[in-house]
Amino acid sequence: MARAKGWFWEARTRILLGYVGLLVGLLLIGVPLMRYQVIAGVDVRVREDIEEEVEAFRKIRAGEIDDIDRANIDFLQEDDSRAKFTPQPQTEEELQTLLEVFLRRRIPEDDTFLIAVVGSGFYKSSPRALPEALRPKQPLFEKLKDINQETFATLPSNQPEIGSFIYKVEPIRQGNQVIGRLLIVHATQGERHEAFDALQEVIQVLSGLVLLALLLGWWLSGRVLAPLRSLTLTAQQVSDSDLSRRIPVQGQGEIAALTTTFNNMLTRLDAAFQTQRNLLNDAGHELRTPITIIRGHLELMADDDPVEVSETRDLLIDELDRMSRLVDELILLARREQPNFLHPDHIDLPALIDEVFVKVVPLAERNWQLEGKPPAQLWGDRQRLTEAILNLVENAVRHTKSSDTIAIGCDRVGPQVQIWVRDTGSGIAPADQERIFERFFRSTQQPRAEGAGLGLAIVQAIVQAHGGTVAVSSELSRGSTFTLRLPINPLTETKSTATP
Structure with missing residues (x-):
């Protein structure tokens, strides 16, 4: 039934x-x-x-x-x-x-x-x-x-x-x-x-042909709509633990377009779930360390020793600050999917580079340099772009010495502008360059480096929200160059969304 x-x-x-x-x-x-x-x-x-x-x-x-x-x-x-x-x-x-x-x-x-x-x-x-x-x-x-x-x-x-x-x-x-x-x-x-007899014969023949056409149409429509049944079956079999199923795309037209769209949606969902799982795993790992430190020190702290209490207090506050920064960075990465992640406006690019340069010089004793500032206007979020450049500079500071050079510059290339941060520090291994923008990734050269490993992921999120790309060029012992490529006039949808 x-x-x-x-x-x-x-x-x-x-x-x-x-x-x-x-x-x-x-x-x-x-x-x-x-x-x-x-x-x-x-x-x-x-x-x-x-x-x-x-x-x-x-x-x-x-x-x-x-x-x-x-x-x-x-x-x-x-x-x-x-x-x-x-x-x-x-x-x-x-x-x-x-x-x-x-x-x-x-x-x-x-x-x-x-x-x-x-x-x-x-x-x-x-x-x-x-x-x-x-x-x-x-x-x-x-x-x-x-x-x-x-x-x-x-x-x-x-x-x-x-x-x-x-x-x-x-x-x-x-x-x-x-x-x-x-x-x-x-x-x-x-x-x-x-005449009526002839008409009746015509109607009978036409009725038979129409009935045959309807039966053939029912069969053909079943063939045409078969991808929809496959789509329904696939949707029923999809779960958050298995998003690998796809529907074969056959022919062209609306059904094929729907099938392609559904497959693309599954691909995006699979990527989103994988990102979510990685985020939860990495966040759990990153948060477990300061929690373990806090718990261990609280268990070993001597209540009758004021000096130890003070030292433990300072250490706990430092760990809590690190956890707070981690949470803030995770929240920032989560917000990149929201429409209000960016608040774009017209930006005078040379002026932006000058402002950032003034802010970064006091960070560390380095050979600071400004490079190429041709006149250029950009449509983007001034605060987010400043944050991205500062993250690159902080990353360069961690991988350089006082005698090394850190340069900030910009240029216009066709319908794009380029912003780069160049250093003459330790460089990045080729194997690490492929994963450098992943969340919580730390270089094999400095596994105990400060930070949660989210800085470059945040840079990539901000650049992609502007419709641009970020690339790295590096050689060990010779330094690294991070380049942001941003469209001068991004499409409307890239002005207000961070979707890659």
Whole structure:
């Protein structure tokens, strides 16, 4: 039951049902319209046939006699009792001869009846067998034979097999007097039945084709929507401990784009979860050390020794300060994902470098230098960029001696500006350069260096928030150069977000 319910609520089934409902609605509207069009088409054709019969009769009355009509006239004139043929009869006898010539020539269509009326009485018909309603002394015949004006109209019949009659009355005048009439009557039901039968066959064939198309469409839509089912299955199987599953991308179009987007989302989630796990592991490790130190000293501290109490107090405060700095740095890295991480404004880059240089000179006794300050404007967060440069300078101070050089400079290269911090210190090993910007990473050359190993990670976060990149170039015993490359006019989204 649950499987059937799930099948019913599948997207392809709902699409199929939607199309079925649409087609049913169109059929409910279209079939009556087609029926009306068939009836109208039949009536138009019948009226055209009736007009042809009337036109043929008028040609004879106008004296347009062809060889066949001439042969019929000669044959009739062999009967001495018959009146002479004349296109404009003056008497009922001459009218009978005229009508005889016309009826001999005409072979009416099925369900079409040519009825000759002389005076006020029935003379002859073609074909001879008439429907009951058109026979002499029937109400319909009595009505038609007394019409004195040219009339083209439709009358209903009380016989279902007849339907309605489309008729035309052609009065035959001698002066102002009507001496006869030609009645051309067509029973519509037979021809309509034929048209309806053909229409029914067309509808049956179309219905079969539509049903086949719907079944094929249901199958094809299942193939097209298969990635969605894979997406659902993958989403159900994904957990925070396993984000490695991906959906194969097939073809192009919206489904392929959705699959690619979903895979990219899983990649970002996997990276975010991995970063979170690394952060928690590293933070736990970094916080465990000062906590252990604090606990050990508190356990060993002699309460009756003021000197030891004072020394322990100073050490504990120092460890707590280190923990506070670590927490502040972690909070800063966490905030890089928030929209308000940056508060950008126009920055005069040479002025910024001058301000930073004034701040860093008192940090340590080094050979401080300023390099290349061409005029350049930058759109960015002044405070965050200052923080990034100061972190690089502090890192350079830790890896240099008093005799070494630390240089700060900037330059403009095309649509970017470059800010660098160069030193002639101990340098960085090639293996360490690949991981230098990871959180809590410490160089193998100085495993006991001060700090939590978050400074360069913070630099990278700030630069990426500005839509830029940071790179390092270093050789052991010759020094290092850290270069920040920032776009002068970053895209709107990089102005207010720190997403890499």
